[in-house]
Amino acid sequence: MNENTTGSVGRWVSTVHRYGYMHLSKIFDEYGLGQGQVKFLMVLFHLDQQTQDQMANTLSIDKTTTARAVRKLEVEGYVTRKPHASDRRSHLVCLTDKAKKMEPLIRSILDEWTAALTVDFTDEEREMTIRLLKRMATNAIKAIREKEEVRDD
Numbered sequence: 001m002n003e004n005t006t007g008s009v010g011r012w013v014s015t016v017h018r019y020g021y022m023h024l025s026k027i028f029d030e031y032g033l034g035q036g037q038v039k040f041l042m043v044l045f046h047l048d049q050q051t052q053d054q055m056a057n058t059l060s061i062d063k064t065t066t067a068r069a070v071r072k073l074e075v076e077g078y079v080t081r082k083p084h085a086s087d088r089r090s091h092l093v094c095l096t097d098k099a100k101k102m103e104p105l106i107r108s109i110l111d112e113w114t115a116a117l118t119v120d121f122t123d124e125e126r127e128m129t130i131r132l133l134k135r136m137a138t139n140a141i142k143a144i145r146e147k148e149e150v151r152d153d
Contacts, residue, residue: 033076041102044079060141079096079099
């Protein structure tokens with residue numbers, strides 16, 4: 001193995017993401033869900049009836065990707081859209097009964113994957129890993145936004 005890549009955070013995060021995507025995609029495909037849609041359902045499980053903009057901001061995902069994911073969830077019967085009471089330009093994305101019934105299964109599948117990833121971790125290591133990954137995600141978002149601001153100037 002190349003010494004230059006063994007200490008690369010990006011390499012290891014990429015490996016975990018790639019294998020997670022392959023594993024979870026196979027499981028969720030059975031339910032008409034792509035792994036990309038699951039994260040939007042998780043946001044709605046936390047707080048139902050959000051605008052697409054709110055969901056995009058929560059996940060730090062662009063509006064086009066959010067619209068595409070919500071559209072697929074709507075086609076598959078997991079969400080509906082209804083007009084926003086105070087903002088006529090917006091619609092609220094709402095969970096259907098089908099989605100609500102799937103919540104325990106989806107959470108269980110994601111919990112099982114987390115358990116597989118952290119099988120030999122102590123509780124302290126598991127908590128530290130989550131904290132460090134959150135910090136890395138925040139740093140990644142910040143770095144990209146700063147570069148975009150410089151480009152826009």
